[in-house]
Structure formats: C-alpha cells, structure tokens
Amino acid sequence: MKYIVESGKSFEDALNSLNETVPKHKFGILHEHNIKATLNGKGVPFEKEVRVLEVCNPQKASAVLNADMALNMVLPCRISVWEDAGQVKLGTILPTALLASLNDSPELRAAAEEVEQALIAIIDEAK
Numbered sequence: 001m002k003y004i005v006e007s008g009k010s011f012e013d014a015l016n017s018l019n020e021t022v023p024k025h026k027f028g029i030l031h032e033h034n035i036k037a038t039l040n041g042k043g044v045p046f047e048k049e050v051r052v053l054e055v056c057n058p059q060k061a062s063a064v065l066n067a068d069m070a071l072n073m074v075l076p077c078r079i080s081v082w083e084d085a086g087q088v089k090l091g092t093i094l095p096t097a098l099l100a101s102l103n104d105s106p107e108l109r110a111a112a113e114e115v116e117q118a119l120i121a122i123i124d125e126a127k
Contacts, residue, residue: 004091
C-alpha cells in the first residue's frame, strides 16, 4: 500500500529534486505542506523535517472524477519527503491499493496504474 525509498541526498536536496522532477512527468505541484512548521506554529514541538507535496495530473484527475465523483476525497496524490532516524525518505500511498478499497471499475484501475507508475518514476528519479 505504501511505496517508500531511502534517499542518499540531504532533505533539502531531495525536496528540490522532487520539485524539479514532478513537472517532467506531466504532474503539477498544487501545494506543499510543511508539517514541521505547521506543528511548531500550533505550539506542538516537532523537530523532524516533513514535507508533503500535493501533485496532480489534470487529465487523469478529470478521468477519475468523471467516472466516480466521490473519489475527489483521495485527490490530489501526495508525495512525501521526510527524515527518519537520520535517513531521508520519499514515499507515496499507491493509487492502485487505495482505489481497490473504494471502487472496482476496470477503467479506474487502469488510470490508477498509470498514475502509480508515474509517481514511482518521480520518486525513483528524485531520490
């Protein structure tokens, strides 16, 4: 259900690499969540770096929504970069696994497989 890889890069270099790689695969970055800053800003001490990028391929998102509007709840896709025990990691929830629990449409399965392949390629290239 999860795809996680370790990066040999620093946190900032891995994040920068993701920002450069996402558009190469016809996805856009809609938003970047800085979890550390958000928690600290709410008075909750948190030291580890965590960023979550919301990414979207508009054509794929439109196809999914046209097939099942309720799937808006799982869009956009997310790619995370974080520090864990001194190691930088990148990961995502696999769209095929997520979709399998929500809809059994073969057309949506095919779309999820295409998006999943792209997300994995983005992460592998950015690591």
